[in-house]
Amino acid sequence: MRYNGVGTLVRVLIVEDEPTLSRQLSHALGGAGYATDAAADGDRADFLVRTESYDAIVLDLGLPHVDGLTLLAAWRSAGIATPILVLTARSSWHEKVQGIDGGADDYMAKPFRIEEVLARLRALIRRASGHTQALLIAGPVALDPRNGRVTLQDEAVKLTSHEFRVLAYLMHHQDRVVSGGELVEHIYAQDSDRESNTVEVFIGRLRRKLGASFIRTVRGMGYQISP
């Protein structure tokens, strides 16, 4: 059995409408020690995610009732920060960009090897639970790594999962300047496309949400939470 950092069994939700593939995933994840639930359509997935607690979600994009990208956007805007591995039938550039914007943590294009799904899930779960558990505070901003909550002067701030990871990393290392490359290493899963220019996008969004001067740019070096 696999357990998370606080001693409970690691639970994974599989959202896939193709019965054979869903069974294969359930079987492989169960064999690797995870507790799994399965949803075969968007409505069921949405219900489970909002009523249960998962450590990770495997999300197919083409689904009956509500498609995966719509679900992803709805969950992230509701503050649900669970790591999500997206399965896409087409390795479409457009879909991938939409997924990144919507807050997916990693991708696999079909067909894929189950072993690779397992490896990527392990990495996602490890990264999500690997941070220290203390509340992080920088000036008016507080970030709680245990529940993914961020507040600005005690008011809740909604962040996408990538924005959250950038902020959490900068707040963990607020004593020094962090380079764009280092941020990229920490926000994207291994082997997924790493594009350092997307870091600037996340920094820009964080400044809009938390105040323009909250994160400073140190020319030629990177970023730092303003002291």
Ligand code: CA
């Ligand atoms: Ca499908």
